[in-house]
Amino acid sequence: MGNANPPLEKGKITFINNHQPPLLDGEYVITVEQKLQNKNAAPSPAAAINEAYTNTKRFQVRGERFSIDSTEIESVFPPSNSQGEYENVLPHIVFSRKTLPWERTAHDQADSSWLALLLFDENDPIPEIQNIMVGDLQRSPFPHEEGGANQDSTLPGTAVSYLDISLEYSELMYDPCMAIDIPVSLFNNIVPGLVDLPWLTHARSVTPEQPARMGMAETDDISVESAVVVGNRLPEPNTKCTVHLVSLENMAPYLPSGDDYTPADIKLADGSAAEMVRLVSLKSWSYTSVDPKETFTGLLMDLDKEDGLRVFAINNPNPSDTEADSYVANGLKMGYTAMNHHTRQGCKTVSWYRGPFVPFEVPPTIFVPVPNGDPTDMPIQTADEAVRYNPETGMMDISYASAWQIGRLLALQDKGFSVALYNWKRSCTLATVMEFERQLLEQGVGETLGLTAKAHRDDPLVMHHAVAKFIKTRLKPYLIKEPPEDNDPPTGRQSPPAEMMPDITPTAFNTPQGNTFREGD
Amino acid sequence: MPRLSQKKSKHTHYLQFISDPARLAKALADTEPTEQLTAWLNRLKRLYGVPFNYLVPNEKMLPNESIRFFQVDFNWIDALLEGACSIGHANETEARHAALLTAKLHAACGMTGATGNISAPTQVTGFLLRSQVVSGWPKLEVVAYGQDGTELTNVLRMEHISPSLLLYLVEGKIDHLLLREPAVGLHFGIDINGEKNLRYVTVPADAPAGTKPGDQMAVEPVPPTFRDKGNRTLKLNQLAANTATTLYANQANNAPDGSKLPFTSAEFALEMVEGTQEVEFQSNGSQ
DSSP states (O other): OOOOOSOOOOEEEEEESOOOOSSOSEEEEEEEEEEEEOSSSSOOGGGOOEEEEEEEEEEEEOOOSSOOOGGGEEEEESOTTOEEOOTTEEOEEEESSTTGGGSSBOOSTTOOBSEEEEEEETTSOOOOEEEEEGGGGSSSOEESSTTOOEEOOOOOTTEEOOSOOOOOTTOOTTOEEEEEEEEHHHHHHHSOOTTTGGGSEEEEEEEESSGGGGTOTTSSOOOEEEEEEEOSBOOOTTEEEEEEEEEOTTOGGGSOBTTTTBOOOOBOTTSSBOSEEEEEEEEEEEEEEOOGGGSHHHHHHTSBOSSSSOBSSOOOSSOOOSHHHHHHHHHHHTTOEEEEEEOTTSOEEEEEEOOSEESSOOOOOSSSOOTTSOTTSOOOSSGGGGOEEETTTTEEEOHHHHHHHHHHHHHHHOHHHHHHHHHHHHHHHHHHHHHHHHHHHIIIIITTTTOOSHHHHHOHHHHHHHHHHHHHHTSGGGSOSSOOOOOSOOOOSOOOOGGGSOOOOOOSSOOOTTOOOOTTO | OOOTTOHHHHHHHHHHHHTOHHHHHHHTTTOOOOHHHHHHHHHHHTTTTOOHHHHSOOGGGSOSSEEEEEEEOHHHHHHHHHHHHTTTOOSHHHHHHHHHHHHHHHHHOOEEOTTSOEEOOSOEEEEEEESHHHHHOTTOEEEEEOTTSOBOOOEEEEEEEETTEEEEEEEBOOSEEEEEOOGGGOEEEOOTTSOBOOBOSSOOTTSOTTOOTTOBOOSOOBOOOBSOGGGTBBOHHHHHHHHHHHHHHTTOSBOTTSOBOOOOHHHHHHHHEEOOOEEEEEOOTTO
């Protein structure tokens, strides 16, 4: 398990020998008989009853046979199209239906599973996968479409296939399926022997400590049960391998037998030796087994890490003792890098730049309004304010200036954000102006209006209403009766007089669309 | 009583008013930045959208097949945020406001980590990993530990910047970290050296204290045999039989009374499972 110094994710995994389904796949007949008889041994003829009622129902347990629905397959390992150090890894496949491998059998003595994983690599060679019909697994002609005439099977003359594919209910000769043709010699070498079959399948129930991590938070069932089929062959290193999940239903007579794996005598119908075996491929996937150097551990161990783990700085290839060189070396050690710098005046120089990732702890300097900082600090108005100059060397550090500038550009690039920010700032300005007006009114007419309660004085609206009321009632006699024509329709918004608002002029950035500047709004 | 119509005097008043931070802060007390703003700034704070050559200005900093640890310079982040908040200043009024509002925005947007709660970390460290490991194991698991050995859980960002480049930011200071193959890699196989170490199915009385079923046994490993070396097909039955023999010999698959328990494909599976690989990095003290 590697060096297990931190506790791995806790949980329990239980291995189970097998999950025999209550009924194997196939057709079943169920008969119910009910007899009605008078208990009295010698009843009167009128009461003599001796009748029997029987009822027969046929039903079928259907399961996968010539193809497996992809939803039944939970995962395969090694992952499809992955590469890794798999030369010591037996491929396996996990089924979400825990009884699937035992629903049919290979018909050996132990009634082992009907599924097996065969691994092929490039030297074998990898058998080509073919799209065929179920009828092509046997010799005699069969209809290739519904109501069609019988046509020949594509099974090659030198090949054998399943001993008995008598179709079950709802299976048709022209159902599509996938198959591979394996040369007999290869088949004998790689197919699991009769003695191996019992070891290739098992079931698992996994109980994670935190069910939510496996997306099972909504069910009460906190253990996941699954069935696993394991291969019996290790891939060669540095090859591309293909794994086929094949059906070995009723294939026991063809499998190697005994501890020395004596090949079975595979004969054609006419008694000559067969050259090919045709098997149904229920799923296939490929992966590449690579050089152990290119494994997870190998790659990570080979990472560039002189002197322990190097931090984020440039390695100085040829250090020397001159003052300038040591200065540069220090700069590099601090995570700086020298960049060409075109100043605003148009001259060219070389300046230090450093990104946000630095190789040591940086104390916070105080050049931006830090949160809860001194509010009298004015923010940076231009990027140049953040340029730092070192008079000893005449070099500039433009790190923070670049950061400021890139932040500004990113904000301008995002229209949604820039509009929202601008609107929020305007609403803040408006709040300030309202507050200022309130203060002005309070100073000017607060006492006159008798608004001495603090609550009244703090609310600009109360102030407004009071002043308006004052004007309407007390000053009405002094007002002009008919106001002059006014072209501006009233806006109906509480807004201060225009001259109190600061001048809003469009600034030098791309004006957000749909946001018109209304002077003095 | 000041005269309301005197625009000039009023304007000076207004400038006075906004140049007094205390009064200005009071006026702006109720203005809270919208969710949209804080969410965007939160992402910016975690360096989303910042061009990569601003993060790593020189490719020598991150050669192929390398891992680099770093600390995050908050000054840089602050400057970045300030730049983002700096748009739309046209006059002194707005600049005065900005001084307060920027601080407000800063305070309102923290950094959202993996846990989902917004925090304002005081120290953020991380690493950049540029290696085939990143592309080969996309679901690589990273566990970082602080100096006191506790796991750092508030992962602020873990992202594949490019197929072979992983950026990882976490609150706190990384002392050492583990890179693990994804846990789904629980698989079957033999050990690298071509043997098979065994595990306890049941724990015998003479086992070391604290042994649990499933722990590795300190016995001679069982070598697997091949039907023929060229095809690398295992003699599973023989391997299972040898395994069972070794287990029984070490009382590792026996009932409490010493009788042998059955050895089936379930026990065999337990013996054949190989764990996933993990590699630990210890960061050196110079950070």
